[in-house]
Amino acid sequence: MLTFQEEKFAPFFADGQELFPLHHQELALNQDKIKMDLDAESYQRLEDAGRLFVLTGRVNGKLVGYLVAFPVPNHLHYKSAGPMCLTDMYYVLPEWRNGIGAKLFTEFEKRMRARGVVQIMTGCKKHQDHSKLLEILGWENSDLTFIKVLI
Amino acid sequence: MSRLDRVIALIAVETGCPDITEQTPINDLVKDSLEFLQLMIEVRDKLGDFPDDLLSKIDTVGDVLRALEGTLC
Numbered sequence: 001m002l003t004f005q006e007e008k009f010a011p012f013f014a015d016g017q018e019l020f021p022l023h024h025q026e027l028a029l030n031q032d033k034i035k036m037d038l039d040a041e042s043y044q045r046l047e048d049a050g051r052l053f054v055l056t057g058r059v060n061g062k063l064v065g066y067l068v069a070f071p072v073p074n075h076l077h078y079k080s081a082g083p084m085c086l087t088d089m090y091y092v093l094p095e096w097r098n099g100i101g102a103k104l105f106t107e108f109e110k111r112m113r114a115r116g117v118v119q120i121m122t123g124c125k126k127h128q129d130h131s132k133l134l135e136i137l138g139w140e141n142s143d144l145t146f147i148k149v150l151i
Numbered sequence: 152m153s154r155l156d157r158v159i160a161l162i163a164v165e166t167g168c169p170d171i172t173e174q175t176p177i178n179d180l181v182k183d184s185l186e187f188l189q190l191m192i193e194v195r196d197k198l199g200d201f202p203d204d205l206l207s208k209i210d211t212v213g214d215v216l217r218a219l220e221g222t223l224c
Contacts, residue, residue, distance in 0.1 A: 004207055098178040099187035103207035110204040136188045137203065 002059050002100065004107040009047045012054045013040055015063040023091040027125050030149050046070065053085065055108055057092065057100050065092035067104050071117065082118035090122070101130075105137055157198060158216045165193050173213035194219070 024036040046052040051072065057065035067090040075084045087108075092101045105122075112120050123145060124130040131141055152160070155173060163169050166180040181187045191206060194215055201218040208223055209215055217223035 002210060097183050098181050099184055100178075102184035102188050103209075106203055107207040110207070113204075133185050133188060136185075136192065 004057050007054045007056050009043050009052060009054055012056055033149055033151055057104055064096040065100050065104055067108050083116055084119045085112055085117050087122040155216050161197055162212055165190055171212055175212045176210055
């Protein structure tokens with residue numbers, strides 16, 4: 001049985017140890033130069049400050065997908081607009097990619113609406129483009145992101 | 152034809168899977184999230200409507216019917 005739930009960072013981080021390397025291998029660029037090294041202490045500090053949102057998808061308790069985001073009470077550019085939330089990362093195990101990703105995003109939106117969040121922001125890799133899926137869900141493509149490795 | 156039969160018939164046509172029942176998981180009928188959403192859009196276009204926030208609760212063909220009826224909670 002598939003369930004979605006908000007979780008504390010610590011148990012999510014423990015269960016995610018099998019998924020994080022898969023996530024990194026599939027999506028990260030320049031892996032030879034920049035290694036995966038999740039900063040658990042900083043995530044925990046963010047959670048303690050109310051600035052971390054962790055949504056998981058579990059099938060019979062087994063972690064199969066997640067969406068992590070950073071809610072802020074006010075955006076630096078739009079102080080009076082209301083709370084906003086930016087996704088940090090999201091992932092679904094390949095063998096479960098038959099609808100769970102879409103459900104993860106609808107669940108994310110539902111929970112953000114319930115919190116009074118006025119705008120949610122996300123992204124995707126150019127080499128794994130989710131534009132169509134997000135646009136069907138009502139998201140607007142607003143930005144392009146560029147990187148340049150300096151080492 | 153009952154509402155359930157219409158849901159089953161439409162999903163069977165859209166997915167090319169004839170042997171579906173009320174208990175069939177939607178996940179078994181689609182290959183990814185995009186197909187899942189496209190199937191739900193077809194259902195809504197042809198059979199009725201339900202809010203996006205119910206999408207995360209739809210697991211089976213029967214759940215689609217309940218979403219259309221407003222009884223999925």
